[in-house]
Amino acid sequence: MQHCTPEQLALAALRELLPATDAAHLLACAQCRAEVASLQRSVDLLAVPQLAAPSTPVPPPPRVWDAIAAATGVTAAPRPEAPAAPAPLAAVPPAPVPARPRRSRLLLAAAAALVVGAGIGAGAVALGNRDDDGPAVAAAALAPLGDSGASGEARVVERADGSRVLELDLTAADLEDGYYEVWLLDEAVENLVSLGVVRGGGEVTLALPPGLDLGEYRVVDVSVEPLDGDPSHSGDSVARGVLDS
Amino acid sequence: MTGVLERRPDRVGTVTTDVVPRPGSGPEPDDAEVGRRFAAGDEQALAWAYERWAGQVHGMAVRAFGPGPDAEDVTQQTFVSAWAGRESFRPDQGPLPAWLVGVCRHKIADTWVRRDRQRRAAEAVAAEARAAPETRGPQIDAAVADRVLLLGELEQLGQPQRGIIELAFFEDLTHAQIADRTGLPLGTVKSHIRRTLERLRNRLEVDGAALHA
Ligand SMILES: [Zn+2]
Numbered sequence: 001m002q003h004c005t006p007e008q009l010a011l012a013a014l015r016e017l018l019p020a021t022d023a024a025h026l027l028a029c030a031q032c033r034a035e036v037a038s039l040q041r042s043v044d045l046l047a048v049p050q051l052a053a054p055s056t057p058v059p060p061p062p063r064v065w066d067a068i069a070a071a072t073g074v075t076a077a078p079r080p081e082a083p084a085a086p087a088p089l090a091a092v093p094p095a096p097v098p099a100r101p102r103r104s105r106l107l108l109a110a111a112a113a114l115v116v117g118a119g120i121g122a123g124a125v126a127l128g129n130r131d132d133d134g135p136a137v138a139a140a141a142l143a144p145l146g147d148s149g150a151s152g153e154a155r156v157v158e159r160a161d162g163s164r165v166l167e168l169d170l171t172a173a174d175l176e177d178g179y180y181e182v183w184l185l186d187e188a189v190e191n192l193v194s195l196g197v198v199r200g201g202g203e204v205t206l207a208l209p210p211g212l213d214l215g216e217y218r219v220v221d222v223s224v225e226p227l228d229g230d231p232s233h234s235g236d237s238v239a240r241g242v243l244d245s
Numbered sequence: 246m247t248g249v250l251e252r253r254p255d256r257v258g259t260v261t262t263d264v265v266p267r268p269g270s271g272p273e274p275d276d277a278e279v280g281r282r283f284a285a286g287d288e289q290a291l292a293w294a295y296e297r298w299a300g301q302v303h304g305m306a307v308r309a310f311g312p313g314p315d316a317e318d319v320t321q322q323t324f325v326s327a328w329a330g331r332e333s334f335r336p337d338q339g340p341l342p343a344w345l346v347g348v349c350r351h352k353i354a355d356t357w358v359r360r361d362r363q364r365r366a367a368e369a370v371a372a373e374a375r376a377a378p379e380t381r382g383p384q385i386d387a388a389v390a391d392r393v394l395l396l397g398e399l400e401q402l403g404q405p406q407r408g409i410i411e412l413a414f415f416e417d418l419t420h421a422q423i424a425d426r427t428g429l430p431l432g433t434v435k436s437h438i439r440r441t442l443e444r445l446r447n448r449l450e451v452d453g454a455a456l457h458a
Binding site: 006007009010011013014016038039041042043045046047049050051052053054055056057058059060061063064065067068071072074075076077078079 | 288289291292293295296299300301302303304305307308309312317320321324325328329346350353354388391392395396399413414415416417419420435436438439442443445446449455
């Protein structure tokens with residue numbers, strides 16, 4: 001058995017997607033997975049939103065400089081009217097809610113291999129029909145991420161009027177706080193589309209945005225979302241699978 | 246305001262992170278000059294640095310703690326510590342704003358430690374008041390302590406290793422994006438990432454609170 005290279009395991013620790021063969025190996029090899037887990041501790045400790053690169057500048061109140069001047073004895077002073085350095089996103093209008101730092105890669109909550117592994121397994125999902133549905137054009141078996149224990153099946157069904165829906169059966173514990181949200185991601189996990197809410201142990205039919213390219217958005221993802229009013233992905237994914245058409 | 250739409254050339258070949266450089270304009274010194282004067286102890290450079298980057302530092306502090314005294318303390322301590330430690334700022338290792346952001350991360354991590362201690366002390370008092378049997382846990386939460394340890398280890402890294410891992414950790418870039426951003430070969434980026442993660446793992450194994458609690 002050919003193990004993953006040390007470099008690939010380091011990338012897996014950073015939750016990058018590995019090439020399919022490495023990802024499949026990682027899924028099967030406890031030794032490589034243990035190595036990833038040991039390298040991942042520092043990632044999990046440091047790659048947190050609170051320590052991410054600056055996003056939205058906030059001018060400190062004048063008393064902050066006063067305290068700095070008092071502590072350092074420096075007599076030069078910043079001009080109150082001095083323009084601040086441009087914000088990293090100065091050309092972009094501010095988001096209506098405080099934007100979560102870009103943490104797209106954190107969405108790969110467990111070994112990236114699981115995505116590909118689920119994709120391989122998706123062939124086992126029959127492209128069957130429910131009653132009175134159109135034909136399933138794609139399907140995915142959703143595998144648990146980490147020890148979430150959540151799993152499910154997803155099918156994309158084309159209706160007679162040409163619209164498409166995602167039918168999802170989710171097997172997951174009921175949540176005391178928060179809710180499960182269904183997403184479609186691209187495989188780089190850089191772009192994502194929210195489809196809607198599903199209950200653990202529930203079935204749901206969710207409309208797909210017209211024109212969405214399922215060749216691009218192939219990954220079905222279920223996340224746990226807190227009731228915090230923040231519409232972005234929490235990064236806490238519990239099940240995932242790749243649509244196989 | 247001729248500089249408004251100007252951007253510096255792409256930062257190819259550099260591995261600096263975090264802060265968009267201010268476009269050069271008028272008689273004002275550019276960022277590099279502010280950095281050199283800061284390192285040399287020119288007091289005016291501290292004021293310029295504050296004008297240019299206090300908003301970004303304070304933005305990080307507010308993101309971590311919300312607006313209020315903790316965030317203001319973090320911003321204040323970042324500049325006070327940076328000034329006191331200006332001799333350890335090496336202009337050839339990266340720009341001043343990126344270094345300030347690194348100092349700010351330490352202050353945020355230190356504040357987590359302080360809050361954790363206060364919480365434990367309060368709990369101990371409460372337990373005593375209830376005459377509960379003493380259940381003395383670790384003095385401090387392991388993750389909180391280990392973050393301080395790891396940030397210190399990052400500090401020890403030279404370039405380009407430090408810039409590479411900061412782009413991965415703090416800007417959430419993939420190794421391919423890091424290679425793109427820095428102009429370094431993919432293989433170089435991958436092997437630096439590997440060695441840095443090993444180094445951080447070793448540090449945790451030797452000194453980490455989680456394994457020694
Ligand atoms: Zn292996």
